[in-house]
Amino acid sequence: MSLLALDVGNTRLKWALYEQPVMGARMLAHGVQFLENIDKLTEGDWINLRPPRMVLGSVVASDAIKRRVEAQLEIWDAAPEWVVPSAAEAGVINGYDHPARLGADRWVAMIGARQRLLARQQLRPCVVVMVGTAVTIEALDAEGRFLGGCILPGHGIMLRALESGTAGLHVPTGVVKPFPTNTSDALTSGGTFAIAGAVQRMVDQLAQHCGQTPVCYMTGGAAWKMAPSMSVSFELVDTLIFDGLLAIAHQRASDRANQRLASSTQ
Ligand SMILES: Nc1ncnc2c1ncn2[C@@H]1O[C@H](COP(=O)(O)OP(=O)(O)OP(=O)(O)O)[C@@H](O)[C@H]1O
Ligand SMILES: CC(C)(CO)[C@@H](O)C(=O)NCCC(=O)O
Ligand SMILES: [K+]
Numbered sequence: 001m002s003l004l005a006l007d008v009g010n011t012r013l014k015w016a017l018y019e020q021p022v023m024g025a026r027m028l029a030h031g032v033q034f035l036e037n038i039d040k041l042t043e044g045d046w047i048n049l050r051p052p053r054m055v056l057g058s059v060v061a062s063d064a065i066k067r068r069v070e071a072q073l074e075i076w077d078a079a080p081e082w083v084v085p086s087a088a089e090a091g092v093i094n095g096y097d098h099p100a101r102l103g104a105d106r107w108v109a110m111i112g113a114r115q116r117l118l119a120r121q122q123l124r125p126c127v128v129v130m131v132g133t134a135v136t137i138e139a140l141d142a143e144g145r146f147l148g149g150c151i152l153p154g155h156g157i158m159l160r161a162l163e164s165g166t167a168g169l170h171v172p173t174g175v176v177k178p179f180p181t182n183t184s185d186a187l188t189s190g191g192t193f194a195i196a197g198a199v200q201r202m203v204d205q206l207a208q209h210c211g212q213t214p215v216c217y218m219t220g221g222a223a224w225k226m227a228p229s230m231s232v233s234f235e236l237v238d239t240l241i242f243d244g245l246l247a248i249a250h251q252r253a254s255d256r257a258n259q260r261l262a263s264s265t266q
Contacts, residue, residue, distance in 0.1 A: 001021060001253065002028070002054070003025070003053070004016075004078075005018060005056055005057070005241075005245040005249070006055065006057030006245075007057070007058050008035075008057060008059040009133065010132065011132070011133045013038050014031075015031055015041075018242075021246060021253050022246060022250045023246050035061060038065070038072065051076045054249060055073055055081065057080060057245070058104040058108040060103050060105050066082070082104070084100055085099050090115065092111050092114050093143070093144060094146050095145055109136075110140060111248060112239070112240040113126050113140070113217045122215065124214060125213075126214050128140065128217050129220075130219050131154065131219075131223045133154045133157065134157070135153070135154050137150045137199055139202055139209075141209070155222060155225070168183075171184045176192045192225075199218075199231075203216055218236050219236070219237050223238075
């Protein structure tokens with residue numbers, strides 16, 4: 001049973017077709033589109049795609065974007081399912097004040113991270129960092145309880161905010177340096193250190209809270225740009241959201257199979 005996994009972010013839609021809805025399944029095809037271009041998926045990227053049997057997505061974009069994605073999915077029989085963060089799912093317990101108000105991308109990425117730890121039998125506390133349009137930094141304890149997390153502006157938003165809020169900060173992109181000596185480098189380094197510093201702080205807080213050094217996973221379109229500037233050890237995992245979607249899809253598919261079995265034996 002093939003699965004089309006969708007990660008509809010703030011700026012881009014990422015998709016991946018998997019052979020089966022299980023962790024580690026073979027990825028048959030994948031792609032990415034800016035949200036401006038999603039109305040052409042069926043006549044473009046998806047034109048020759050083998051029809052998926054199941055479609056599961058995480059969406060943080062507007063309802064209008066979600067409806068436009070659903071319109072593209074109408075060519076296939078499988079009705080799209082969207083993840084709504086709940087009190088607990090696939091090994092993660094949701095500590096948010098209002099579980100459903102947590103961003104679906106954050107929830108799914110944490111589930112992906114937890115599943116990775118479970119697969120390695122490494123039940124340690126974990127920090128999950130997503131670097132994209134926005135940056136999120138989540139803390140999970142060794143039992144898979146999401147304790148809470150931070151939301152920061154992404155690097156692009158930080159720099160645009162500075163550009164629009166000042167008169168003298170319209171400069172080309174610089175490079176990260178420990179002691180920047182020009183405006184470009186000062187801005188680029190400032191944004192990068194803000195993210196790296198926030199991650200370090202969360203790792204320290206979680207280590208102190210749990211009495212154990214956390215594992216740190218980093219994902220998102222701009223994670224590789226942060227990699228050289230991180231002060232804590234971390235693992236880059238490009239597919240954290242897809243891993244989470246696979247785990248949730250697996251759970252849902254097996255729940256349904258069990259329900260069918262139960263009703264056929266009644
Ligand atoms: N040097 C940098 N360091 C860290 N982040 C950067 C850097 N340069 C750009 N970025 C950020 O990367 C973002 C682009 O990432 P990308 O669009 O790949 O993320 P994404 O994960 O697809 O986002 P979303 O899921 O929100 O659509 C920009 O918005 C910008 O904030
Ligand atoms: C924080 C973002 C923008 C990160 O993509 C997204 O997860 C979101 O819109 N979250 C909803 C608010 C929250 O998570 O508390
Ligand atoms: K994202």
